[in-house]
Amino acid sequence: MPHAGLLHQLQQCAKRQFRTQGKKLHAHIIKSGLDQNVPLYPNTLIDMYGKCGYPNDALQLFDEMPERDLASWASIFTAHNQANLYYNTLSLFSTMVLLDGFQPDHFIFACLVKACASLSALKIGQQVHAQFLVSPFSRDDVVKSSLVYLYAKCGLPDTARKVFNSIVAKNVISWTSLIYGYALAERKSEAIELLRDMPGKNLYSWTALISGFVQSGLLVDAIRLFIEMRRDGVYIEDPFILSSMIGASASLAKLDLGKQVHRLVVGFGYVSSLFISNALIDMYAKCSDVLAAEKIFSHMKKRDVVSWTSIIVGMAQHGQADEALSLYDEMTSVGLKPNEVTFVGLIYACSHVGLVNKGRQLFKSMVEDYGLNPSLQHYTCLLDLYSRSGHLEEAENLLDSMPFKPDEAAWASLLSASRRVGKNEVGVRIANHLLELRPEDPSTCVLLSNIFAGASMWENVSKVRKVMVAMERKKEPGYSCVNLSKENQVFYAGETTHPMKDEISELLKELDAEMRRRGYVPDTTSVLHDMGQQEKERQLFWHSERLAVAYGLLKSVPGTTIRIVKNLRVCGDCHVVLKFICGIVNREIVVRDANRFHHFKGGICSCRDFW
Incomplete structure (x- = not known):
């Protein structure tokens, strides 16, 4: 031949x-x-x-x-680079220069910059840039386009723009990289202006802008731009932008939006795309429709570790520990190696059903069988497992021996457990330590106050109140968003301006009366303000999740599930109230709070009162 x-x-x-x-x-x-x-x-x-x-x-x-x-x-x-082994590319470069004595040409410069951008290795990228500038290839536009992406991805859009301005023949890659950089840096007006100015803008320029907004947390802006792009008639010939919109739906817990994007996925023929299916599993799980997530997973012809991990973590967050562990066994039986996130979900699942031996075994397997290094999150999950199961000595030993400095969540988990099992001396010791750390989570302060009050340590209770007062000035206000079929309503605690305030109040009063007949007694320990019992109960009455539930009951189709997203942890009293309400109205209520999902049905919660 x-x-x-x-x-x-x-x-x-x-x-x-x-x-x-x-x-x-x-x-x-x-x-x-x-x-x-x-x-x-x-x-x-x-x-x-x-x-x-x-x-x-x-x-x-x-x-x-x-x-x-x-x-x-x-x-x-x-x-x-094509195998995503960017570290190897950079380490081989030194071999090329030191052993073979070659200096890079324009093609090799482009490869090196791509590796640096993929790793967000800014310092090495700047060194490569310096070498490029003094090389005979310093005017090469392809390398400059790669440098624009490097600086954009590393959060330096102005530096990226300086390189962009020096490009003679500006191509689609350099334009989209610059747009992405400003979007990622949350500089909305500049990013949008660049898109408007770009000659021949296409799907990829829109994708750069929208995905940048999604990654920087500007989710509502991303959705608005996606709608504008669709109105402009841009044909979706690449599924990446759909995965960005699925991610936005998941982060906002907007199930209806996610379903609409799912319909687009079907319409454009991307159902078989692996990364789209993975994104859909994650979206449905985060939007509290775990059955839909299971359905997507079961219909996938090809699955990777992300597919399995997404459904395992989803099951764990929804309190379905047995299903999560069963899926893990199935995953390993087909020869797939779990990753760090898989084990976070598994140990988390064990902690909510008290499977101490199983959780301990998984933690050990993670290190010995798969060579994975546990992170602080893994240790926190294991600590939570020990604490919830009453193994306080093991929990304290873990805190002392783990190679990370315990954070507030770790100490609070142990403190909560000591209170639950009646280890008052241990609780006071941990509470004193936490108070010295100046806690930043309001739920931690509530816990501290209860521990100190139980030990008649009123001076420390006063200190906690002062921390809470300072926290009130800077903390994010608590809100709950109820997702209905065609609208989303956000309620803040003590909402007094809503047009349906009177109807909401009347329904809550009726529910409150029925709850009290069934044995409900308000738990005002979460109200740390210095006020009378009646005023404390009134504050609880106007908590945002109760307002959202009442509105959902008034506005939703009878018999449908009420879905609520809350930015903070559900307080203990509201958790009890929601269990009563779901039993009274015979409706399922799903709440996604800052920690996990709560499925209230038939007077009980899927979290088994551990959250």
Whole structure:
């Protein structure tokens, strides 16, 4: 076969990722001795293995080369970049300079900048930029476009713009990178203005703007822009923008929006996309429709570790520990290796059903079987498991021995457990330590106050009150958002301006009277303000989640589930109230608070009163 024909076939194998056919061609080249006589073959083979996702084969071939040139180095850098092995690209660069004595050309500069951008390695990227500026290739626009993306991704949009302004032939990549940089930095007007100014804006420029807003938390702006893009008639030829909108729906817990985006996924034919399906599982779980998440998962023809982890974590957050653990067994049985997030979900699941031995075993397996290093989050989940199950000594030992400084949540978990099991001396000791740390979570202060009051330590109770007063000045106000089919209503504690205030108040009074007949006694310990019992009860009466539930009952279709998102933790009294209400009205109420999901149904909650 002529050399040109062989090279063309190798290039086609690389393009279509036909590794098996590529290996056969490689064998033919070796048998024919062509790899020694035609310098182009090794570089083309390295490129083929890299694009087929086999960087180790590419590296082995590269290491066996008797002589290497810049094209060889460019091929091996590209192979590692395509396999997302960016650290390898940067470490190989020093080998190229120190051992082979080569200086980078414009193609290698572009590979290096891409690696730095992917790792958000700003300092190394700046060093590469400096080398580029003093090189003979300093006017190369392709490298400059890569530098724009580097600075944009690292949160330096103004620096990115300086590089952008120096580009002679500005292409789509440089424009979209700059737009993304300003969106990511939450500089809305500049990002939108760039989009308006961009000649020939397309789906990718819209995607850069919208995904940047989603990642920076400007979710409502992202949704508005997506609607504008759809009105402009931009055809969605790439599913990435849909995954961004699915992520926005998940973060806002807007189930109806998520369903609309799901319909677009179906309409544009992206149902089989792995990362879209993974995003849908996460969205439905975070929007409290775990049955829909299960349905997406069960219909997937191909699943990866993200698919399994998303459904496992979703099950755990909804209190379905047995299902989460069963899914983990199924996942490992098909040969998939769990990651760090998988174990967070699993240990979290164990903590809410008291499976101490199972949680301990999973933590051990994570290290010994999979070589994963536990993070503070893993230790906190294990600590929570020990605390909830009454293993206070093990919990304290873990706090003392773990390689991280315990945060407020860790100490509060142990404090709550000591109070629950009646270990007052332990509780007071931990409470004193927490008070010295100046807690920032209001629920921690409530817990501290109760511990100190129970021990008649009134001076410390007063100190906690002062912390709370200071916290009131800067804390985010608590709110609850009820999601109905065509609207979302946000309520703040003590809401007095809502048009339906009278109807909401009347319904809450009727429910309160029925609850008291069934044995409800208000728990005012969460109200730390110095006021009478009646005034404390009135404050509880106007908590935002109660207002949201009442509005949902008044406005929703009878029999449907009421879904609420709360930005803070549900207080103990409201948790009791919601259990009463769901039993009285015979409706399911799902609340997503700052910690987890609560499914109130038939007078009980899925969290089993541990949250």
